[in-house]
Amino acid sequence: MKYPVNEVFQTIQGEGVHAGVPAIFVRLQGCPVGCAWCDTKHTWDVEPDDEVAHDVIFTKKLDSPQFSRLDAEQLISLFNEQQYAARHVVITGGEPCMYDLTALTTQLIEQGYSVQIETSGTFAVQVAEQSWVTVSPKIAMKGGMPVLAEAMHRADEIKHPVARQQDVDNLDELLAQVELSDSDVFICLQPISQKARATRLCMDTCIARNWRLSVQTHKYIGIA
Numbered sequence: 451m452k453y454p455v456n457e458v459f460q461t462i463q464g465e466g467v468h469a470g471v472p473a474i475f476v477r478l479q480g481c482p483v484g485c486a487w488c489d490t491k492h493t494w495d496v497e498p499d500d501e502v503a504h505d506v507i508f509t510k511k512l513d514s515p516q517f518s519r520l521d522a523e524q525l526i527s528l529f530n531e532q533q534y535a536a537r538h539v540v541i542t543g544g545e546p547c548m549y550d551l552t553a554l555t556t557q558l559i560e561q562g563y564s565v566q567i568e569t570s571g572t573f574a575v576q577v578a579e580q581s582w583v584t585v586s587p588k589i590a591m592k593g594g595m596p597v598l599a600e601a602m603h604r605a606d607e608i609k610h611p612v613a614r615q616q617d618v619d620n621l622d623e624l625l626a627q628v629e630l631s632d633s634d635v636f637i638c639l640q641p642i643s644q645k646a647r648a649t650r651l652c653m654d655t656c657i658a659r660n661w662r663l664s665v666q667t668h669k670y671i672g673i674a
């Protein structure tokens with residue numbers, strides 16, 4: 451299966467439980483969810499005219515909707531060509547779970563990588579069992595409750611974007627409705643767009659609930 455890949459780059463995971471881990475990011479093109487504050491709006495549309503050669507997506511300097519179609523074998527062989535040292539692969543987007551990620555995650559794990567998926571919970575999560583699944587729930591959006599509940603149950607980590615108290619209340623409401631896989635699932639609050647008020651609210655709520663704060667560290671240090 452070929453996946454539409456917007457970009458591939460090696461960096462430090464900036465968010466969530468794995469913040470600080472060197473990682474190869476694979477950003478897939480396409481997302482129909484439409485979050486107003488999304489920081490990757492250039493990944494939303496998959497336009498045939500934006501398809502480019504494989505090397506372009508490994509050397510992008512700026513955000514663009516350009517993408518290339520690659521299967522797992524091609525991706526892994528290009529990782530080797532780039533001589534990446536990271537052993538952790540983060541598959542994000544766009545919305546990666548628009549696509550069946552079983553082949554890609556299985557082959558990456560077979561090659562010795564640990565694999566993490568960043569998903570909104572709006573599509574069924576189709577990944578190898580050993581994958582770390584981060585669900586950033588997009589409440590009352592595409593997919594609906596059955597799909598979101600299933601994704602929440604699969605989640606190893608829930609990373610909720612927060613701007614105001616209503617966002618925390620929405621998460622509480624969702625947590626009351628779904629069953630998590632076990633009590634060890636990490637719950638992280640992530641301030642939207644580094645806003646000071648949102649960061650304070652996330653900090654206060656995390657301290658009160660014994661949850662994790664996830665600031666987007668890569669944005670503070672100015673890396674991809």
Ligand SMILES: C[S@@+](CC[C@H](N)C(=O)[O-])C[C@H]1O[C@@H](n2cnc3c(N)ncnc32)[C@H](O)[C@@H]1O
Pocket residue numbers: 481487488489490542543544545546568569570585586609611640641642643644666
């Ligand atoms: C760009 S999304 C891609 C993966 C997937 N579509 C999702 O929403 O989880 C990756 C992560 O960034 C978060 N995010 C997007 N825009 C953000 C912003 N402006 N501030 C904070 N977090 C943001 C999302 O909630 C998600 O956790």
Ligand SMILES: Nc1nc2[nH]cc(C(=O)O)c2c(=O)[nH]1
Pocket residue numbers: 461462463464465475490542543568668673674
């Ligand atoms: N450094 C870094 N960490 C990230 N964690 C999640 C990201 C994403 O866009 O999904 C992201 C990203 O774009 N860069």
Ligand code: SF4
Pocket residue numbers: 481482483484485488489490491543544545570588
């Ligand atoms: S689901 Fe993710 S990629 Fe899609 S609009 Fe929302 S934050 Fe952006």
Ligand SMILES: [Mg+2]
Pocket residue numbers: 489490
């Ligand atoms: Mg990002």
